Amino acid sequence: ITGGGEAANIVPAHSAANFMVRAEDNTYLDELKQKVLNCFIGAATASGARLEYRWGKIRYAPMRNNLTLARLFRQNMQSLGRRMQLFNPNSAFGSTDMGNVSQLVPSIHPYVAIAPKDVLIHSPQFAEAAASExxxxxxxxxxxxxxxxxxxLVTNSNIATKVKKEFQQQND
Structure with missing residues (x-):
């Protein structure tokens, strides 16, 4: 909630809020946006308020990880002495503009451990860990x-071909 309401027992003349809607794919995102909008309309109708809304201009497409690239990256991380789990493409992990890029070119969005597992990203503890040695x-x-x-990729045309083929299959 970005504005409105100084006290719980006073009805504000104006209130404002920002909301984010996320989904695993664009089809479900459209469905979910309509459901969220219906909630807003219902709340405005029930309270006698007037609703004004606008959707953001930027839509984050789902991240499409290229498994061939992910395996290659993991192999390279392991050669540097880092253990790494292969990303599960079916697990949700938030929104990023990298998803938009991954719709156009083969991509990965790897995560590298820099903090204990119980530290959440976007937390003060994570920021502290990111700035640490x-x-x-x-x-x-x-x-x-x-x-x-x-x-x-540049030196092995077989790998590059496999990456491209996987990307084309993801787009079919």
Whole structure:
């Protein structure tokens, strides 16, 4: 809630809020947006309020991880001494503009451990971990592994072909 209501027992003349709607795919996102809008309309009708809304201009498409690239990146991280689990493409993990990129070109969105498992991203503890020596090591290792992955793609046409083929199949 970004504005409105100074006290619980006073009805404000104006209130405002920002909401985010996320879904695993664009079809369900459209359905979900309508359900959320229906909730807003129902609340406005029930309270006698006037509703004004606008959807944001940016839509984050679902992330499409290229499994071939992900395996190659994991292999490169392991060569640097980092253990890494392969990403589960069926697990939800939030919204990012990288999803939009992944609709156009083969992509990965790897996560590199820089904090204990119980530390949530976007938390003060995570920010602290990101600025720590371990966080910097994670960043450097991830950058090295990404560079190694690009080098593998450039120097091995079989891998590059496999990445492209997988991407084309994802788009069919």
């Amino acid at each position: 371990a966080g910097m090591r994670g960043l450097v290792d991830a950058a090295k592994a990404l560079a190694m992955t690009v080098a593998d």
